[in-house]
Amino acid sequence: MLIDDSAIRINLPKLIDVGYGDFWKTKQRYRVCKGSRGSKKSKTTALNMIFRLFKYPESNGLCVRRYSNTLRDSVFSDLKWAIHKMGVDSHFECTVSPMQITRKATGQKILFRGLDDGLKITSIAVDKGVLCWVWIEEAYEISNEDDFNKLDMSIRGEVPDGYFKQIILTFNPWSATSWLKPRFFDNPDEDTFIKTTTWKCNKWLDEADRNIFLKMQQNNPRRYRIEGDGEWGIAEGLIYEKVRFEDFDIDAVRAIPGIKSAFGLDFGFTDPNAFVCLMIDNAAMKIYVFDEWYRTGVTNKIIAQAIKDKGYGGQRIVCDSAEPKSIAELQEEGIKAEPSRKGKDSVNHGIQLIQNYEIIVHEKNCPEFKKEIQNYCWETDKNGKPTDKPDHEFSHGMDSMRYATGKVLVGDTFSFD
Template sequence: MSTLAVEKEVNPRFEDFLFDWEQKYQFLVGGYGSSKSYHIALKLILKLLEEKRTALIVREVYDTHRDSTYSLLEELVEDMGLSSKIKCMTSPMQIRFPNGSKIIFKGMDKPQKLKSINNISIIWIEECSEVKYAGFKELIGRLRHPTLKLHMILSTNPVGEENWTFKHFFKDERNKRLVLDDNELYEKKTIIVGDTYYHHSTADDNLFLPESYVAQLEEMKEYDPDLYRVARKGHFGVNGVKVLPQFKVESHDKVMAAIQDIRSPLKRVGMDFGFEHSYNAIVRLAVDHDKKILYIYWEYYKNQMTDDQTAEEIAEFKKTRELIRADSAEPKTIKYFQQKGFNMKGAKKFAGSRLAYTKKVKRFKQIICSDQCENTIYELKTLTYKKNKLDEIIYDEFTIDPHTLSAIWYALDDYEVSDLKAGAYISSSNAW
């Protein structure tokens, strides 16, 4: 036990966190300026003064430590009057304690250097959302010690719900896995679930922030709502501009009843081909032309399926003789299905067709999807546009490869949604 006595003023929101080492995992998420990194650094110093341990601090890129985690720890050591006892070394970056404890710094951009470290009992992953999920799992394997209790601290600003941090620590809709509703964390601020300690904080929890900084965060509400949600509120969500803001999910029975009420429903089937990393995606659609509503009521979604296996699984289409409009970039595959008795033809593709097809889908006043179409919901509910290096939207590229959207494109081949009057249904943020 160290005999060093140190004093440091801290934010009340973090007082309990500083000395809580009960759980193996500690996940800290919050807005800008909440002081979470500061208090994690302080927590590490206090722990390593008390017990002889080796702690590893990880960021995605090694060189970013110098001006962030290392600089923060060095500043804390000086502020606490411990620079004569705790040595901050720069080549390589390392912090050594009088009792033999040490902190080492690594980057996931140099994974080979992780293999040489041993007896790590504490790992802090700073900006963990930037680290790949495979890297996180690799680090769990590096956390080992013959006698000491093991701990992993993860800190991040919230990002999009598609990020692995949200799926692992909160919910993964595709795999129907729910650990914790993030809204519950925002409300309660601290929650323990199993062997994980959750902590949420915002700039309001940092009593040392100047009012001008908080005012800057508040201004984001007017010019960048997405950044305001992340920076000021510290909430996960959808980052970027949604491709289909009019997309919503209804119960299957309600969707089928609505289709039944359409005076002259236009029914279509579209198919996108895939195998290894992409998917065979088929959707059944119904269009209410008068009301400009698109209904999605059935899907097929699988990969790593050979054509003969897929043909067997979708054999019902041979009986119904429904026309399947498919990706014309795969004429050989289309020919195979035709020979097997399917009513299939290629949808038109041309230079600029991705943009034209996306515009067509966006013209619907509403897009209503059955809750049974889980993959369609997963891909389209939060689908956002990709941006270029200048932070400008690329209107025919998306943050994921949405196979169900491609299937919808093909299904609607040669159908035109009449243009809505300017601004009637499309907000300025989503205008073309």
């Protein structure tokens, strides 16, 4: 299929991967696509939104994420990529302040908003034409279904004959406890189109890219289930169940009488180094997780600098006791690093202590910790029954939390030996 617009001709078969034809064509109100990393769901959505501006010259688009500061390096970047991929650069003007993409010939716009923009998200207006397409990228980040409903209700009004309105949701399915699953996937209605895509849909992956997934499938099957096959994270068997996600006021929590701070670091290289910042309210039995830093393939010197850059260079950092060399290197860099408690029962004892507390995770600051705690479960035996050993996958920030809380919840004199 070709689309003509004076000098422009877009060859769709060259742009759309196998497996996305129905996704591209559907006109249902809700077009919902969960998928693996590298499945090209976001790139395909970006191509489709630019294509629709040409096919429907009175239409406009809106791109949404939970936080406005994440828009530039995700959907805005993907749409600029799509414009270039389609060879229509000269037809568009892309600006950052305000962040918008304008089709020069018609004045059509793609606008960008974060749900943290408050009233701005529910009072969207366009200068010309009608708002038809709303793309919610990383919809998994929206933990409150009411926030989605408010946005959904704001996309109203008549459209020209032959036009339609559509809300597109794309995301990685990190947790089966997300409202997205029952709302769209468990009992989809006639207004809902759903799809699951994987990296195998993406013809642009090279051999090195594909090998990443093949190795993950072999070495980290639980992570591969989500990041490779695009299936839901677990909903049962979680180690920590008393968990909330909210953007709490960090200064207000810091002012709680008796509040104690704690910082933990789990070392990695192929696995991520996970640095986690906590505040513990023993009176209310609450642990607040307020900041994080996750990186793979970095040296201890880089870790030390990152801790300093985040403003925690003067804090006591409790680290994995199995890495004395790394602890010593951090100390040489001026970090107050020290080993965590050790002993044959230290892991389970630490978990049991934390299970007595409610864990409140700062969503904006701690996205990786959120993914992990929603998938941190007991390892299963060959019969699929849970054991008393935590599964290694999704354990890095969890180990950091255990290191950090150990000396606060128990005290310096306690030993598991």
